[in-house]
Amino acid sequence: GQQVMQIPQYQHVQEGEDFTTYCNSSTTLSNIQWYKQRPGGHPVFLIQLVKSGEVKKQKRLTFQFGEAKKNSSLHITATQTTDVGTYFCAGFGGGTSYGKLTFGQGTILTVHP
Amino acid sequence: GAGVSQSPSNKVTEKGKDVELRCDPISGHTALYWYRQSLGQGLEFLIYFQGNSAPDKSGLPSDRFSAERTGGSVSTLTIQRTQQEDSAVYLCASTLLGRGQSPLHFGNGTRLTVT
Numbered sequence: 001g002q003q004v005m006q007i008p009q010y011q012h013v014q015e016g017e018d019f020t021t022y023c024n025s026s027t028t029l030s031n032i033q034w035y036k037q038r039p040g041g042h043p044v045f046l047i048q049l050v051k052s053g054e055v056k057k058q059k060r061l062t063f064q065f066g067e068a069k070k071n072s073s074l075h076i077t078a079t080q081t082t083d084v085g086t087y088f089c090a091g092f093g094g095g096t097s098y099g100k101l102t103f104g105q106g107t108i109l110t111v112h113p
Numbered sequence: 114g115a116g117v118s119q120s121p122s123n124k125v126t127e128k129g130k131d132v133e134l135r136c137d138p139i140s141g142h143t144a145l146y147w148y149r150q151s152l153g154q155g156l157e158f159l160i161y162f163q164g165n166s167a168p169d170k171s172g173l174p175s176d177r178f179s180a181e182r183t184g185g186s187v188s189t190l191t192i193q194r195t196q197q198e199d200s201a202v203y204l205c206a207s208t209l210l211g212r213g214q215s216p217l218h219f220g221n222g223t224r225l226t227v228t
Contacts, residue, residue: 001171006155031213042204043156045216088156092213099144099211100169105155 006104019076021107023089037086117220125226134190138207146206163211195227
């Protein structure tokens, strides 16, 4: 079945440093979504990417979808303490996958002031 | 309500007992998901509903787990003869469209502890 791998599992940065998390799927994806989960909270939707090679920006966050639609990345420029949390990618395989969204294991980001 | 509502928020049960978890999705959302999250872990897919039907039950860990959705709205996840390994946070999410086309809106989850 479809698997979504996410690396790294943990990332510790100093405030102001950049951060990147990578997501790789075992199969071609129809689309990919990114979520952020604050400590003690539930996942909150950030963005959806649909097109091959798509790049989207939200302030200091840059999201990319690979040309082959099998990988994606989230890059945060100049991290702030408010960026702390776990970042998940979630892939939809399309076709006979019906509506199943498979989540990666997440990257836990810690930001030291 | 404004968001996805789950109840109870916390449930402590003895091994071997049955539990029922409830999810009230956002009104008008056609698709509903159940995920399980163990401490510090990712989200494990359990089941997906489109309307009242469940085209994908592939994530249910065993036949002790079942779920239903009635009236295209409320969903219940039932775990029979609970085991300690069932301890986790059970998250429900609803979305306007199926097939991954729209964002998932998550509830706050039910924290299940099996003693």
